[in-house]
Every structure is written in structure tokens, then in C-alpha cells.
Amino acid sequence: MTTLLPESPRDVRERIRSGAWTRPTAGLAPGRVQANLVSLPREQAFDFLLFCQRNPRPCPLIEVMEPGVPEPVATAPGADIRTDLPSYNVYREGVLEATVPDVIDYWRDDLVTFLLGCSFTFETALASAGVPLHHVEAERNVAMYKTNVQTAPAGVFAGPLVVSMRPVPREQVVKAVQVTSRFPNAHGAPVHVGEPEALGIRDLASPDYGDPPVILDGETPLFWACGVTPQAVAVASKPPFMITHAPGHMFITDLRDEDIAAL
Amino acid sequence: MTTLLPESPRDVRERIRSGAWTRPTAGLAPGRVQANLVSLPREQAFDFLLFCQRNPRPCPLIEVMEPGVPEPVATAPGADIRTDLPSYNVYREGVLEATVPDVIDYWRDDLVTFLLGCSFTFETALASAGVPLHHVEAERNVAMYKTNVQTAPAGVFAGPLVVSMRPVPREQVVKAVQVTSRFPNAHGAPVHVGEPEALGIRDLASPDYGDPPVILDGETPLFWACGVTPQAVAVASKPPFMITHAPGHMFITDLRDEDIAAL
Numbered sequence: 422m423t424t425l426l427p428e429s430p431r432d433v434r435e436r437i438r439s440g441a442w443t444r445p446t447a448g449l450a451p452g453r454v455q456a457n458l459v460s461l462p463r464e465q466a467f468d469f470l471l472f473c474q475r476n477p478r479p480c481p482l483i484e485v486m487e488p489g490v491p492e493p494v495a496t497a498p499g500a501d502i503r504t505d506l507p508s509y510n511v512y513r514e515g516v517l518e519a520t521v522p523d524v525i526d527y528w529r530d531d532l533v534t535f536l537l538g539c540s541f542t543f544e545t546a547l548a549s550a551g552v553p554l555h556h557v558e559a560e561r562n563v564a565m566y567k568t569n570v571q572t573a574p575a576g577v578f579a580g581p582l583v584v585s586m587r588p589v590p591r592e593q594v595v596k597a598v599q600v601t602s603r604f605p606n607a608h609g610a611p612v613h614v615g616e617p618e619a620l621g622i623r624d625l626a627s628p629d630y631g632d633p634p635v636i637l638d639g640e641t642p643l644f645w646a647c648g649v650t651p652q653a654v655a656v657a658s659k660p661p662f663m664i665t666h667a668p669g670h671m672f673i674t675d676l677r678d679e680d681i682a683a684l
Numbered sequence: 685m686t687t688l689l690p691e692s693p694r695d696v697r698e699r700i701r702s703g704a705w706t707r708p709t710a711g712l713a714p715g716r717v718q719a720n721l722v723s724l725p726r727e728q729a730f731d732f733l734l735f736c737q738r739n740p741r742p743c744p745l746i747e748v749m750e751p752g753v754p755e756p757v758a759t760a761p762g763a764d765i766r767t768d769l770p771s772y773n774v775y776r777e778g779v780l781e782a783t784v785p786d787v788i789d790y791w792r793d794d795l796v797t798f799l800l801g802c803s804f805t806f807e808t809a810l811a812s813a814g815v816p817l818h819h820v821e822a823e824r825n826v827a828m829y830k831t832n833v834q835t836a837p838a839g840v841f842a843g844p845l846v847v848s849m850r851p852v853p854r855e856q857v858v859k860a861v862q863v864t865s866r867f868p869n870a871h872g873a874p875v876h877v878g879e880p881e882a883l884g885i886r887d888l889a890s891p892d893y894g895d896p897p898v899i900l901d902g903e904t905p906l907f908w909a910c911g912v913t914p915q916a917v918a919v920a921s922k923p924p925f926m927i928t929h930a931p932g933h934m935f936i937t938d939l940r941d942e943d944i945a946a947l
Contacts, residue, residue, distance in 0.1 A: 467730040471748055474733070475758070485734055487839065495738070495836070573758070576750065605946075683868075683946050 427451055430497065430675045434505040437673075443507045443522065445669035447541060447557075452678055454607070455671035456483050456536035457648040458502060458509075459655065460524075460664040463488045466533035468576025472654070473535065475573040479582060479650035481538035481606040483674065483681070489530035496536065496674040503528050508667035510652075515659035524664050532664070539648055539671055540585060542607035542678045543600070550600045552593050555635040562669065563587065564628035565647050569621025570612075572654060580654035583630070584612060584620065585647040588640035597643055606681040613644040620644060630668070690714055693760065693938045697768040700936075706770045706785065708932035710804060710820075715941055717870070718934035719746050719799035720911040721765060721772075722918065723787075723927040726751045729796035731839025735917070736798065738836035742845060742913035744801035744869040746937065746944070752793040759799065759937040766791050771930035773915075778922035787927050795927070802911055802934055803848060805870035805941045806863070813863045815856050818898040825932065826850065827891035828910050832884025833875075835917060843917035846893070847875060847883065848910040851903035860906055869944040876907040883907060893931070 428436075433450045436442045446455055461469050466488070473480035484496045491503045504523045511519045511527055521527070540563070544554055556563045563585045570582040589597045594614060602610040617625055625642060626633050630649055636642065652665050666672060691699075696713045699705045709718055724732050729751070736743035747759045754766045767786045774782045774790055784790070803826070807817055819826045826848045833845040852860045857877060865873040880888055888905060889896050893912055899905065915928050929935065 463730070467726070467733065470730065470733050470737070471750075474737070474745055474748055482737055485737055487734075 430673050431499065433673050434497070434500050437507050438501070438504045440522065446507065446671045446673060447669065450673050452545065454483065454496070454674045454676040454678060454681055455539045455541045456674055457539055457651070458506060458664070458666040458672050459535040459537065459651055460502070460532045461535075461660055462529065462662055463531045463533050465577060465660045468578055469535065469655070472572070472575035472578040473537070473651070475575050476650070477605070478609060478612060478646035479572065479648065481608060483536040483538050483606060483676070486534040488533050491528065491534070493536060493674065496676050498675070502534055502672060506666050506670055506672050508670040510665045510667050512656065512663040512665070514661060515656045520667055527664060536672060536674070537648055537651060538604075538607040538681065540608055540645060541671070542681065543604045545678055546600045546604060547597060550596055552589060552597050552600065555588060555637075556632065559635055562631035564625070564632060564634040565630035565649055566620070566622045567629045567653065572650065577660065578654055578658045580657040582612070583647040583650040583653050584644040585631070586625065586634060586642050586644050588634060588636040589643050591639055591641050594641050594643065601645065603682050604678070605683055608646045608648070611643045612646050615641060617642060693936050694762065696936050697760070697763050700770050701764070701767045703785065709770065709934045709936060710932065713936050715808065717746065717759070717937045717939040717941060717944055718802045718804045719937055720802055720914070721769060721927070721929040721935050722798040722800065722914055723765070723795045724923055725792065725925055726794045726796050728840060728923045731841055732798065732918070735835070735838035735841040736800070736914070738838050739913070740868070741872055741875060741909035742835065742911065744871060746799040746801050746869060746939070749797040751796050754791065754797070756799060756937065759939050760935075761938070765797055765935060769929050769933055769935050771933040773928045773930050775919065775926040775928070777924060778919045783930055790927060799935060799937070800911055800914060801867070801870040801944065803871055803908065804934070805944065806867045808941055809863045809867060810860060813859055815852060815860050815863070818851060818900070819895065822898055825894035827888070827895060827897040828893035828912055829883070829885045830892045830916065835913065840923065841917055841921045843920040845875070846910040846913040846916050847907040848894070849888065849897060849905050849907050851897060851899040852906050854902055854904050857904050857906065864908065866945050867941070868946055871909050871911070874906045875909050878904060880905060
């Protein structure tokens, strides 16, 4: 059987919910916005919302749900964030307690859920503009680094900015800046172009998260604010309880990439 | 004595703090971002922050301050929002209790202060682009209307969108959309172009707030989300205590208009 239409976001979420898909979500429901997940008790939610407002590059808010509500009514009506991601991390006091396929048993009525934009959106745009993505070609995870840049603290939350790095051919650097600038709700423009030392990164070959990068001659490293930042900051800040997606296992919304584009 | 340099934002705030300036702030510290003010007890702050996140057109967040902190450390270090606006409104249970020149005696250690972008920013841009502003020429307040469009509710906050209207010569409508689109943190692009009926507005000559508009032949009404919305919504939602600026008497930040521009 051949299909001409891509699978709908609802169908993909159903497949994940049923347990038929347990792997990372890269490439699923192409053109739809995927999101990082953070669920925190209401007691910490104001501070975390404020943290996101003050750090929009690493933490672009796509949707924030009312306490205890598991349905993202604005971006994926009918979905349930407790079951519709392939894999979750559960933290207590900043320590990873479990990685689980759903969080039904961990759910609490005081949990506030945050959906944050994800680099998949701007990677699609880069690819459409002809900018090569070596980590995608090599089927690796993107390389990510802790920096010496501090996020703007908010209440109990503080910590370092995490960046992802993509090497870009010198003649396409301006294009890569322009293309990703259109998606401020998916981390937006790079936070830095060029020398890793400027961000306190000593060795590009040894990332703090993800896989070592492929960098070709004539390519410049470009650094974008990364969706791992809120997890790293939350872990550093040790909130009593927190649920997140497992890296790469994102929540798929109904939004189209263009819905969150700037002009 | 003649001055070639415009007065600094700090100097203007000092003049306001001393009581030497008590009138509206339009035209002061040209090119600097002015802001709407809302201070609410921490108990309602999460809901209001969520309301702003869900309604970025009427409620673009410029800065949110920690509970009890009167200094906007990000946008106006050294300032004090309790004294640096020319006039304040104090509400209890949604009812206006007092209009006062400072709020030192009303301050509480649990108040969270929100600074929201203001249309003065995009009006400067419209004027620079040659789009006439009749209400400014006539030294009137802009005309504002309650609409039949509901804001996205959040917790205890819900209510109608309020819009401001500026008539624009037909041949400049596209230019006006383009120019204001660059300032999403100052209400951004119009929410509607043309027929007032589409927003449930029956009579342009009878605005709900501000002064009746001047509309010339060949002009199209353009409607922008308005900074009065959060006050109208907050009043409708009757939070126990709330401080705002008095309309037109804004807080002047150190930010330049270009600091909050999109690309």
C-alpha cells in the first residue's frame, strides 16, 4: 500500500500511545511542531514560567497548561501528554529516578505542564534552504555543550545555558542565521557564530550531551540555544518533582512549523 | 539653554519621581520603550503570567519582577516602579479605589510586577514611515474599543480583547501592517483591517476608552490589540488587589525601541 499524504499528528500520537512506536520522534509527522516537555508542581510553576519568560531562546513557550490538566487544548486537542510521548524521564530532587513509557502512575493534580519549542522546526527550515545537517545525514544526535553563559535566574531556577552546535559551510553562514531567525519559538537565530572558546567550550569533539560532531573543512561552528537547558537548569535547581521527555522523544503537536514562524 | 541630546530615561524618571512631571508620558525620552504596569499579589501572579503568555498581542511581556522587588533590574536598573510613574490606579476586588502619584504606601512584599509593551513604540515607527497619526496631531488620546473577541482565559483571568483603532490612508495599509509587525513586543501587527462590525464594534465614533477618532475620506480603520486589555480583564476578574499605571502615564525603560524589534 502506498500513501501520498503524511500521517496526521493525531495518528502518530495514537501510534505512540498504543506502544507501537517507542523510538525518537525525529522525522515523524514532518512539518509539524514538536515540543520539549516539562511538568512541575504548581509550587514551582510560577518560578519556571518566569524562567522561560526571561530565557526565551533556550525556553520558547509553545503552550502552558493549567494545573492538573494533561490535554494541550491549544496545540493538540484530544492528546494526553501522560501517554503520547515515547519515553519520559522522572526526576526527584534533581536526580533521575526512572525512564518510563508513560507517566500515568506518576501524574499529580498539581502538575503544570510546559511545552517548549524544539530545534526540529528550524532544522527542517535549514534543510529546505539547502544547508547540510551532518548529524542527520550520519543518523547521530546533535552535539550539545554546557557553556559559561549563565541563564537569567528566576526564583529557584538558575544555571548554565546549553547550546547545540551545527557546522555550516562558510558561504552559508548568513543564510543559516536568516533561516533560523524566522523561528524564535524554536530557539531562533544562533546565540554565537565561530570560536567555541567564546562560550567556554574547550573541545568540540567532546560534547556534554549527544554525539561528537562531524565538521568538514571550510565549515564554521554555529551555536543555538538548546532545549536541554531547562532540564539542566531544573536538575541543577533540584525541584522536588519533575517529569520531562526523554531526549529526542518529543511531543508532537498539531501546529505547523509556519504557525510559529515570525514574518 | 539649548540641548542637543534628548533627556536620558534615567533623568526623565528622576523628574517624575521628584514630582516635577505629573502628566502623560507620550513624547518623553523619544525612542525608548515605555511600558504598561500591572502589580498583583503572588497568589494571582502565576495565573496572570499565564494569561500574558497566552495573549501575547495585548499583553507582550517586557519584564516580570520577583515578588516584592520594585526595581526592574533587566530593563531599568536603578529605577523604582513605586515612584517612577506619574500616576497610578489602585484597585481592590476589581474596583478603582484611588488614583495616586506614588504607591509607596500601597506596596506589599508579595507583589509581582509585570511590565507590558506599549503602542508608543509602534507609533514612533509608523510616524517614521510617514503614516499619519491623527490622534497625535489632534493631541487626543487614541480611540479604544471593547470587542466581541474573547482573550484566551488563564486561571482566574478571562475577558474581552480591547483594541485601539488608527485610521490609515488606503494606500498605506500594507506599509502600516509591515511596520508594526516588526514590534511583536509592542502589540505587533493589527489584529484586524477594515469593518469594525467584524469585531462587534457598532459605532467608531463612540469608543469605550479614549477620545473619538478623526477619520478622513479614503482611510481604512486598522485595529491593534491594546494594553488596556489586561486592566479590563483584571477588573472583570476581580483580583483582591492590583496596582496599574494610570492610562497614558507609562513607565519609561532604558530599552531602545530597536531592542524589542523583530528582524
